[in-house]
Amino acid sequence: MTLRTLRRIVPAVCALAVAASARAQSNPGNSAANPYVGSVEAVPLTPGARQLSLDDAIKLGIENNLALTLAHEQQKTAAAEKLELANILLPNMSLHAETGVHEYNLEALGFHPSILGAFSGLLPPGTAIHLVTKVDVTNAQVNFSQALFNWAGYDVWRAAQAEQKASFYNAQSSRGLVVLNVGNTYLQALAAKAQADYARSLLNTDQTLLDQAHQEHLAGTAANLDELRARVQYQQQAQAVIAADDTFEKQKIALNRMIGLDPEQAIELTESAPYAELQPVSIDEARSEAYASRQDYQMLRQELRAAELERHATTHERFPTLSFGANWGVTGVSGEVYHETFAAVGTLSVPLFHEAEFRGDADVAAAQLDQIRARMRDLTAKIDQQLRDSLLDLQTAEETVKVAKSNVDLATTALDQTQQRFTAGIADNLPVAEAQSTLAAAQTQYVTSVLALNQARLGLARNLGIVDTQYKSYLQGGTPPALKSDKAAGMPKSGF
Numbered sequence: 360m361t362l363r364t365l366r367r368i369v370p371a372v373c374a375l376a377v378a379a380s381a382r383a384q385s386n387p388g389n390s391a392a393n394p395y396v397g398s399v400e401a402v403p404l405t406p407g408a409r410q411l412s413l414d415d416a417i418k419l420g421i422e423n424n425l426a427l428t429l430a431h432e433q434q435k436t437a438a439a440e441k442l443e444l445a446n447i448l449l450p451n452m453s454l455h456a457e458t459g460v461h462e463y464n465l466e467a468l469g470f471h472p473s474i475l476g477a478f479s480g481l482l483p484p485g486t487a488i489h490l491v492t493k494v495d496v497t498n499a500q501v502n503f504s505q506a507l508f509n510w511a512g513y514d515v516w517r518a519a520q521a522e523q524k525a526s527f528y529n530a531q532s533s534r535g536l537v538v539l540n541v542g543n544t545y546l547q548a549l550a551a552k553a554q555a556d557y558a559r560s561l562l563n564t565d566q567t568l569l570d571q572a573h574q575e576h577l578a579g580t581a582a583n584l585d586e587l588r589a590r591v592q593y594q595q596q597a598q599a600v601i602a603a604d605d606t607f608e609k610q611k612i613a614l615n616r617m618i619g620l621d622p623e624q625a626i627e628l629t630e631s632a633p634y635a636e637l638q639p640v641s642i643d644e645a646r647s648e649a650y651a652s653r654q655d656y657q658m659l660r661q662e663l664r665a666a667e668l669e670r671h672a673t674t675h676e677r678f679p680t681l682s683f684g685a686n687w688g689v690t691g692v693s694g695e696v697y698h699e700t701f702a703a704v705g706t707l708s709v710p711l712f713h714e715a716e717f718r719g720d721a722d723v724a725a726a727q728l729d730q731i732r733a734r735m736r737d738l739t740a741k742i743d744q745q746l747r748d749s750l751l752d753l754q755t756a757e758e759t760v761k762v763a764k765s766n767v768d769l770a771t772t773a774l775d776q777t778q779q780r781f782t783a784g785i786a787d788n789l790p791v792a793e794a795q796s797t798l799a800a801a802q803t804q805y806v807t808s809v810l811a812l813n814q815a816r817l818g819l820a821r822n823l824g825i826v827d828t829q830y831k832s833y834l835q836g837g838t839p840p841a842l843k844s845d846k847a848a849g850m851p852k853s854g855f
Contacts, residue, residue: 394426395540396617404621411626413545416618417830420541421534423619430533437526441519447512456499458693466490500688500700507705508681514672521665528658531827535654538827542817542834544617548610548628550810555603557802561795562600565593568778572788585788592792599799645746645823653742653824659735666728673721679709742822749819756812763805770798 402419421427466472472490506512572589576582611626620626640648650656684704691697710717774794780786816833820826826833 399425399428401621402619404624408625408627410629412629416545417538417541419618420537424537427533427537430530434526434530437523441523444519450505453502458497460495462493464491495693497693498690500686502686504684506682510675510678511672514668518665518668521661525658525661528654532654535827539821544614546813548614550806551607551610553806555607558600558603562596565596569593648823649742663731666731670724670728673724676717682706745822749822752815756815759808760812763808766801767805770801774798
C-alpha cells in the first residue's frame, strides 16, 4: 500500500512541473489556460494614479499571481502527503473503552444441560444455573504499536521527503516564471509608452509644420499643395498617436491583471526603459550557473532521487518486517471488581507468496525511473540549447540596439536639415514628410530593439535560474552573480 501511495504522489508533482511551461506558452492571454497571466485577487482600488515601479510590479505579482498560488498549494499537498507516510515509521498509540450488555446462550457454546449437575456442588445452595444469561461488561485499554524494522517503509519515507523538496523547487520555478512574465509585461508597457511619446512628439512637429505651411500659403509664398500635404501628414500622425495610446492602455490593463491590481486602477510607470552594457558570459560559465541554480533541474534531481528510492523499496519489500505491539487495560462486570489485563507481542512477518505483486511493483518502479532519467538527459540538452540561444539573442539584440540608435540619430539630423530647407524656402515640405516618416520608423525600430534586448536579458537570467533574485542586475547591466550552492535558501528540512 505504501508504494502505491507514493506512486500517486510522484506523478502529481511531475505532471504539474511538466505542464507549467506548456501552460505558460499556450494561449498566453487566457488565464484559464495559462494561470501566469491571472491573479487570485484584486488589490483594492485607490484614488488617483498609482506609482508603479518594476520592483513593485514584481512584488505584487509574487503575492497575487495565480500560477504561483497554485504552486504553493501543490507544495502544501506534498508536505501533507509526506505526513501521511510518516505513520510507517512513527509509533502509534490508541485508547479503547467499551461497556455493554451481552447475552450468552451457554447451550449454544457447548454447555449441555446434562453436565450442569457437575457444577451444582461448586455453587452456593439455592443457586440456579440458566442456559441463557446476561452480563454487563466494561473494559478499557491503551494500545501501542511500533514498527521496529521496515526497510521498504523507510525507503518510501525518504522518497516522500525528496518529493517534498521537488515540490519546493517547482514553486521556486513558478516564482521565476512569474518574475519573467511580469518583467516582460512591464517592459512591453514601457515600450508602448515610449512609442506613444515618440508619436506625440512627431505630432507636435507636424502641428508646427502645418501652421507654418498655412501661414506661408496665406502669404502667397507657398502653394496650397504644401498645406494639404502638411495637413495629411498631421492627421496620419494623429492616427498613430491614437493607436499608440490604445496599445499603451491595453498593456497597462494586462499588467494590472497579472499582478492583481483592480482593473480600474490607474497606474503610472516610474521606470524608464533600461539600457546598459552587460558583461559577457561564456557558455561554460552559463552552464555551470544553470546547473547550480535552475529550479527545474534541481526539481528533476529530487524526482530522480525519489524514483531511485522507490525502486529500492520494491526490492526491500521482500525483507521481513519486525513490529512490536502492546496493550494494558482493565476489564470486569460493570460496577463490580475489575481485573488488570496486558499484552506484549513482537511480530516477525515474512512475505512468502507475494512474488507476482513484488515483480509488478519492481517493473512499474523501473519504468518510472527510466522515464525520469530520460527527462533528465533531455533537460540537460535543453538547458544547453536555451543558454546558447539566449547568448546569441543577447549578442544580436545588443548589436541591433546600437544600429537602431545610430539610425535615430541620423534620421533626426536629416529631419532637422529638411525642416531648415523648408523654412528657408529652398524646398517644399515633401522631403520633410519623407524625413519624418523615416524618423518615425527609426524610433519604432529603436523602441522594439531596446525591448528585445531587455527581454533577452531577462530570458538569459531565467535560463540561468536567477531571474527572481537578479533581474534588476541584468536589466541594468550588472555583473552576473557568483555560482550558487545547490542548497537553496528556504528549502524544507528533513524531519517529521
